Amino acid sequence: MSFSTEYEKFMKRAPGSCKLFEENKRLAPFGVHSNYRVHDPFPIFVRKAKGSRIWDVDGNEYIDFNMAFGALVAGHSHPILVEELKKNLEEGTIFGHESSESIMLAKIICGRFKLDMVRFNSTGMEVTMYAVRLARAYTGRSKIMKFEGCYHGSNDNLLVSVKPHLSKTGHIKHPIPVPASPGLSPEVSKYTVVAQFNDVESVDRLFEKYGDEIAGVILEPVAMNMGVIEPDPEFLKTLRKLCDEYNSVLIFDEVKTCGKWFGGAEERYGVKPDLKALGKAIGGGIPLSAIGGRKEIMELFGPGKVSHAGTFNANPLSVKAGIITLEKILTRDAMEKAAKLGEQLAKGYRDIIEDYKIKALVSTIGISGAVLFTDQEHVRNYRELLKCDFGKWFGYFISMLNRGIIPAATGPDEQWTISVQHTPEDIEKHLEAFKEVAPIVKGVEQPLEMVEAV
Ligand SMILES: Cc1ncc(COP(=O)(O)O)c(C=O)c1O
Known part of the structure; x- marks a missing residue:
């Protein structure tokens, strides 16, 4: 298994999104209405969303941890x-x-x-x-x-x-x-x-x-x-x-x-x-x-x-x-419950990273967290962020999509959001998918990629 197999798998499971992306590109620059939504090989096109789930136009179901770049702490259509x-x-x-x-x-x-x-x-x-x-x-x-x-x-x-x-x-x-x-x-x-x-x-x-x-x-x-x-x-x-x-x-x-x-x-x-x-x-x-x-x-x-x-x-x-x-x-009680799920998710990530001896850091706060692939001991500013392996992050992202998990908002500089509608089972499924993806991440060494202007 490798990231290239995962990219191929992604293209096969989302042909409808691929087609709509091509069509949209003729009408909207880059095929998106916000620069941050575009990623390789193409972004999924969504048909509907409810609670913690999103369904794409190809009928794939995802547990969503992007949550509209953090705007949906209430979850979809509460x-x-x-x-x-x-x-x-x-x-x-x-x-x-x-x-x-x-x-x-x-x-x-x-x-x-x-x-x-x-x-x-x-x-x-x-x-x-x-x-x-x-x-x-x-x-x-x-x-x-x-x-x-x-x-x-x-x-x-x-x-x-x-x-x-x-x-x-x-x-x-x-x-x-x-x-x-x-x-x-x-x-x-x-x-x-x-x-x-x-x-x-x-x-x-x-x-x-x-x-x-x-x-x-x-x-x-x-x-x-x-x-x-x-x-x-x-x-x-x-x-x-x-x-x-x-x-x-x-x-x-x-x-x-x-x-x-x-x-x-x-x-x-x-x-x-x-x-x-x-x-x-x-x-x-x-x-x-x-x-x-x-x-x-x-x-x-x-x-x-x-x-x-x-x-x-x-x-x-x-x-x-x-x-x-x-x-x-978003009551105090509901936010605290969601944050507990966040801790559970972060701990699960850290355990898997430890088991597979992956070079990565997990940072977390409240209902959000992020995984960065790096051998640094900490990331405290932008210069340290740039030393992380962005190529590997996108490989992880696509591999997680293939397993029905949108693991975070699009980009290694983003994070996951846990809404008040996520459940402990959603967290377990997220971690099960990461357990499958971890050996692929471990096996891949990709050169550092850096982002340009917005
Ligand atoms: C910290 C911060 N400020 C401002 C904005 C801009 O918000 P909007 O996209 O609603 O204009 C964002 C968007 O991601 C943000 O993360």
Whole structure:
């Protein structure tokens, strides 16, 4: 058995997806509607999904641990959500006016994530964009500090050093800002300074150099777009201290972490940022995001002040989905149960890796985890992530698909998501499949492959 046999097997079991991919390529560039969905030899095309399962157009059933890149902690079409949203479909999906339910959702979100005030949007990229705008308006400064390898959505301001090629990144302690896409204004890289995740010195140095120009520091408090990298114990606290010292706005991009355990990063790490950007899981599968935080910064939004607008903002469908998801589905108890399944999955992976003596690391937090094929002892930043064997990861991914498991979101820089609808049997099946795939992984030595720009 080898990865090439697995790729052939995949092509044989999914001819319908292959055909649709070819057709879609003629209409949508690369045959997908989001760059991150494409992978070799072709992505599966999905017919339907329910609970923890997905069925492709060829009738293959998968247990889904991608869960829409972490947006579906509620699982596919949660029955409570479906029942409630049916009423919304009949009573108006968008009003273009405010509603009492948006007040209810604002109270829930402000309470759970400890925000003074909040505004709603639909996607993660919008709210990180607004966070940057608010930071600039509040401080009157222009520069934003971000971290190499962190992803904050496809908005221009933050499309810098997302997945830069190693040859362009410069010294590990002084990362060079690398545009992550053609088409960005050159100003973007000029006004973005890049530090190394988990490296206080690299942050300190940038503050020393540009302190009175830095409007804000934005980061994923757990780097969920580099596998799963937890912040070192003092890292977030030091960022808070430095932002206070230099009067910069500290922004946590919690688009992913707000759905990994109950209360988000502040609850886990005891550090309060000035602004938080929330998204993905809070809508239970319906587009909903939120920007919130300190009152004096949030109050800059308003007519004639900082622009914040959106036809679909706080539409009743998203608002109802948010209320039901946060109040009835992603309860503390349900999140803790799902996290226990996460621990079970991670332990199972570690045991199999040990049994087969595979060079790999498993990192996990709450309901998410990631496996990286590497002989390093840890992966704490983007440079260490790049030393992992990405080719091997994709071979593992395809081999798992062949066994009816979507093991994680697409890419070694992603992770698995366990929803509140996953069961212990789903975890067992995932591990059974990995047990079959482990000897193939063990037998393959592939050269390092690195990703280019987004
Ligand atoms: C940390 C983080 N921030 C922002 C975004 C952008 O969210 P969206 O895809 O909803 O625009 C993502 C998406 O994966 C993300 O992982």
